[in-house]
Amino acid sequence: MNPISQLGYALLGLLHGQTLSGYDLRKIFTSTAMGSFSDSPGAIYPALARLENQALIEGTVADSASMRKGRVFHLTPTGAEALRSWLQEPVTTDDMVRGVGVLMLRFAFMDHVLGPAHTVCFLRQFAEAITAYLPRLELYFSINSAKMPRSARLALGCGIQEYAMRLKWAESSIQEYEREMREKP
Amino acid sequence: MNPISQLGYALLGLLHGQTLSGYDLRKIFTSTAMGSFSDSPGAIYPALARLENQALIEGTVADSASMRKGRVFHLTPTGAEALRSWLQEPVTTDDMVRGVGVLMLRFAFMDHVLGPAHTVCFLRQFAEAITAYLPRLELYFSINSAKMPRSARLALGCGIQEYAMRLKWAESSIQEYEREMREKP
């Protein structure tokens, strides 16, 4: 049971509910807002091969008339399960420190894969993790800002504002989900 | 002339104007707001060795009474030059897509290494890169949001808000610099 890389999970998430070729996946990384991932063939094709070796995805030759020859991939039950259990991992403060990118990636897939109830649960954990982390950052700022170079202080201030904004975003997103769940339960 | 990794530049930046040991640098990554970097010895010591091999830093044995034995590093003129030229690289929209983390890292060191005039110049480029990228993101949102899963749409919305916030931050930071430069020119 090998670990799955971030790119691996991104691929699993994109393959949930649809079959795509390696080229399709590359195009998604080049042309959409998921540009933080590499679109290089040297990253994607080996990643797909690893997922296939672990039986998390399966590739079938697409001989459809409209498509050029090439394999399209779909999730196996094991792969879908791996995706679900990744999405259900608890949100830790550590995840915040290392970078919110992974958390937002998980969130983006979440509603589609796990449904709104789990998604709200994730947002609550997300908000709580920020609520735990933000005071630590602010304390650090108040202690050290005086002796930091100006641009370092400004950069830290920007980071603090980012977290504050994400907290507000999470709270308003929770409300959006709750409103909708009251309307159609 | 080998390329320098992100961690390498972070180390060069931290060693600008001060001498630190490998352990000192590790502690900075564990305990301060630079937690996005790994504090593992297996990352830092090889990175220091690479920088030393490229003659960008120099390690000298610290036999000061208060310190345990170990080497402390300082920038060589070549290393200082490499740091400066990294900090002076133009800000591209591509940098935005791949992630603002590197840009903020550069900014944090900038005032101390290059002075306020260059820092304002960087902030202007930063603001302009966002001004170029944000409409693209918003266009993508307006076209695709209807057919995206709700949480994916919310995640994209959060990303857009983040960029908008950073733009405001950059503008107010520019003003802060300009105010100060009017006061003491």
Add this chain to the structure above:
DNA sequence: AATGTCATGTAACTAGTTACATGATTTA
């Protein structure tokens, strides 16, 4: 004397990067 933390390093492994190779299918 024993234990714990300081401090530096190494080894095996993994995943990503750049750059190239290959062939099929459109388009000019």
Add this chain to the structure above:
DNA sequence: TAAATCATGTAACTAGTTACATGACATT
């Protein structure tokens, strides 16, 4: 038919990860 682009892959290299090794010094 020549050029461009679709589509998949591979090879060499690099840097980072986890885990372990080592010894000096401090604390009890």
